[in-house]
Amino acid sequence: MNTDKKVIVITGGAGGIGQTCARVFKNNPLIITDYSQESVDKTVASLIKEGYQATGIACDITDKKDVDKLVDFTSKTGELKALIHTAGVSGTVQDLKKVFTIDLIGTDILMNAFHKLATKDSVAVLLASMMAHVVPANETYDKALSNPQAPDSFEIVRPFVNNSSDMMYNFAKRGVILLSHKYVDAWGAKGARVVTVSPGVIETPMSLKAAEEHPERMEIIKQATPLKRNGKPEEVANVIGFLASDAARFITGTDILVDGGVIHNIKKMEHV
Numbered sequence: 506m507n508t509d510k511k512v513i514v515i516t517g518g519a520g521g522i523g524q525t526c527a528r529v530f531k532n533n534p535l536i537i538t539d540y541s542q543e544s545v546d547k548t549v550a551s552l553i554k555e556g557y558q559a560t561g562i563a564c565d566i567t568d569k570k571d572v573d574k575l576v577d578f579t580s581k582t583g584e585l586k587a588l589i590h591t592a593g594v595s596g597t598v599q600d601l602k603k604v605f606t607i608d609l610i611g612t613d614i615l616m617n618a619f620h621k622l623a624t625k626d627s628v629a630v631l632l633a634s635m636m637a638h639v640v641p642a643n644e645t646y647d648k649a650l651s652n653p654q655a656p657d658s659f660e661i662v663r664p665f666v667n668n669s670s671d672m673m674y675n676f677a678k679r680g681v682i683l684l685s686h687k688y689v690d691a692w693g694a695k696g697a698r699v700v701t702v703s704p705g706v707i708e709t710p711m712s713l714k715a716a717e718e719h720p721e722r723m724e725i726i727k728q729a730t731p732l733k734r735n736g737k738p739e740e741v742a743n744v745i746g747f748l749a750s751d752a753a754r755f756i757t758g759t760d761i762l763v764d765g766g767v768i769h770n771i772k773k774m775e776h777v
């Protein structure tokens with residue numbers, strides 16, 4: 506992929522999709538960031554061993570000071586090409602507030618902070634989920650999802666999710682797509698793009714954990730997938746590599762589903 510040898514920052518860089526994304530960018534300096542320094546160091550060491558140019562810094566994306574440190578580290582490393590934001594938790598974290606905070610507020614904090622590093626042809630690629638597409642539009646919660654750092658946002662969204670962290674995950678991911686709409690003009694004014702990617706079931710530690718908790722549901726989803734299989738991290742990473750490249754330079758403010766075509770069938774089901 507032609508990405509000008511500028512810096513690629515990958516949040517959740519020690520995770521399943523994050524690590525695979527790193528390997529798409531052979532010619533760019535990579536900044537791997539994740540929650541724990543240990544997992545960052547391990548990932549950076551294996552990337553360097555494989556011939557990639559990688560450095561790393563730990564960052565809790567829900568902590569503004571940590572994110573400021575990441576922005577500072579990035580600006581000292583080089584010019585920003587892409588912020589690839591894969592850090593997140595699934596609904597298996599049975600804490601509604603935690604899911605909302607990590608998946609949605611964390612994304613808002615990052616997008617705010619990285620705006621100052623965006624220049625012509627930079628891009629932010631945010632990981633949403635196909636499950637964002639099962640949440641219908643609604644004036645009340647959409648406003649809260651678009652402004653997740655407002656003090657009452659979580660309480661506005663909470664009554665809509667029936668105490669289910671899986672459902673909160675779907676709402677938070679709808680929020681990620683809404684955030685891409687919120688930031689697209691400010692990034693566009695600098696010639697930079699914002700895109701979301703909505704994976705289906707991709708075989709990573711996150712989905713394997715979900716599969717352990719809901720084996721029947723995972724089987725139903727597989728059978729409902731036109732391609733009759735789950736996705737592989739490479740199948741998401743290659744799309745992200747394209748979106749980060751100049752070949753995608755007129756794609757912004759939109760969501761790309763990478764789900765094997767399953768979401769349309771899921772929407773027809775009552776309970777999944």
Ligand SMILES: NC(=O)c1ccc[n+]([C@@H]2O[C@H](COP(=O)([O-])OP(=O)(O)OC[C@H]3O[C@@H](n4cnc5c(N)ncnc54)[C@H](O)[C@@H]3O)[C@@H](O)[C@H]2O)c1
Pocket residue numbers: 516517518519520521522523538539540541564565566567590591592593594595607611632633634635703704705706707708709710711712
């Ligand atoms: N795997 C799937 O089937 C699937 C499907 C749809 C969407 N997604 C989305 O894709 C993204 C990546 O998923 P994955 O499968 O690679 O998950 P993963 O669990 O393998 O990786 C996620 C990474 O995020 C990091 N993280 C969590 N909280 C953090 C925090 N507060 N600060 C910094 N880092 C934090 C974790 O340490 C982990 O390394 C997630 O946003 C996920 O919601 C995944």
